[in-house]
Amino acid sequence: MPADPVPTEPVSAGPKKTPLHELHRELGANLVDFAGYLMPLRYKSETAEHQAVRTGAGLFDLSHMGEIFVSGPEAGAALDHALVGNLSPMAVGKARYTMIVAHDGGVLDDLIVYRLADETWLVVANAANVAVVRESLVERAQEFQAVVDDRSDSYALIALQGPRAQEILAGFTDAPLAGLKYYAIFAAPVAGADALLARTGYTGEDGFEVFVDAADAVAVWTALAAVDGVVPAGLSARDTLRLEAGMPLYGNELDAETTPYEAGLGRVVKLDKPGDFVGRAALAAAEATPPGRRLVGLVARGRRAPRKGYPVVTSDGSPCGVVTSGAPSPTLGRPIAMAYLDSGAGETGLAVDVRGRHEPVDVVALPFYKRS
Structure with a gap:
């Protein structure tokens, strides 16, 4: 089998800045290097920011x-071959959560794919994996009449999330x-x-993600951020x-050593779709074999x-296991993981070794939180 592509990002002198970088600085954000970008970790209080999304609206870069x-x-057809989902039957204007895997079935990234027109699709990749997703798509699309075009540097993505998101937008x-x-x-003007x-x-809340030209990012962000609340x-x-909502994070719950079935996401793998796809044989074997581990929720x-x-x-x-993500839950008022x-392993009598001290936990179904 051919080798899976290796990231080929050019050497950089430091983390990149998003089109909203100067706004974040003006707001006093604590900026950190995340996936090669300077990103706001928090502005004032991460708990207040979390609660704003649960009760009103939060704005994310x-x-x-x-x-x-x-x-x-x-x-x-190229995407059907490259990814685990059955994308070609999707209607224009629809989106689907899917994955790109290696030939051995390990997850290279989890993705959202949008169909913008009959012959145009948008694949949104996690920042740390853009290079490997791009190179994988280029390699896997070679036998198809399809062009892969990475426009990441041309776009800004702003998310408005929370129960007030529709009203505000x-x-x-x-x-x-x-x-x-x-x-x-769909395509529509936002703030001009x-x-x-x-x-x-x-x-885990209702909300919208707004893709705009990088040059328009400041104007759109400023307009939305000016709304009270x-x-x-x-x-x-x-x-x-996302932890409360039980959503996986690449590098934590998902990685190249993990199959979708281990992560409890076998539903996204469409083994019965027409034609072959990269990783199909390995995933068919994984489906037929009980996984050696399972993903669960823990409440401390x-x-x-x-x-x-x-x-x-x-x-x-x-x-008997390992924590992949964990934090105090502002919504539940208790630590979760x-x-x-x-x-x-059974699901009773368990604890997490927190720096040498065994802290009792209860196993619960995911997600921890689901909006009404």
Whole structure:
């Protein structure tokens, strides 16, 4: 089998800046290097930012994400071959969560794919994986009449998330937002700028993701941020929001050593779709074999939060798993975590080894939080 592509990003003198960098500085954001970009970790209080999204509206800069366009008469067929999902039957204006895997079935990235027109698709990749996704798509599309075009540097992505998102966004667009279903997208002006407007998000709340030209980012952000009650939110709040919603993070719950089935996401793999796709044989074998581990939710009984990499142990102290993500939950008021448990491990009498101290936890179903 051919080798999977290796990232070929050019050597950089330092992290990139998003089109909104100067605004973040003016707002006093704590900026950190995340996936090669200077990104706001928090502005003032990550808990306040988290609660704003749960109760009102939070505004996120997601311009570090990758926007890769695939176009041509066989673009859909190329994506069917390159990804685990059955994308070509999607209607124009729809979106789908899917994955790109290696030949051995390990996840290279989880993606959202939008169909913008009959022969035009938008693949949104995680920032750290843009290079490998782009090079994989280029290599896998070679036998198809399809062109892969990475336009990540040309776009900014702004997310407005929370129960007030529709009400607030309606003040800046004539688009019929009430009729835009979850996981759908269309072109519409937002605050005077041409935009792609998607009803998607990574917080467990209703909300929208707005793709605009990088040159229009400041104007769009400024207009939305001026609305009373809209709170700029950083990576810390985004992480606790997605954790409460049980959403996987690449590099934590997903990586090249993990198959979709281990992560409890086998539903995104369409083994019965027409034609072959990269990783199909390995994934078919994985589906037929009980996984050696399973992803679960943990709620701590005490106040000490499990963190990524902490061991999960049985009542006698034997290791039986590992935490992949963990943090205090502002919504639940208790520490929570996601963890992989060994297939033979029970779900009672467990604890997490928090720096040498065994903290009891309860296993619960994911997600921890689901909006009404």
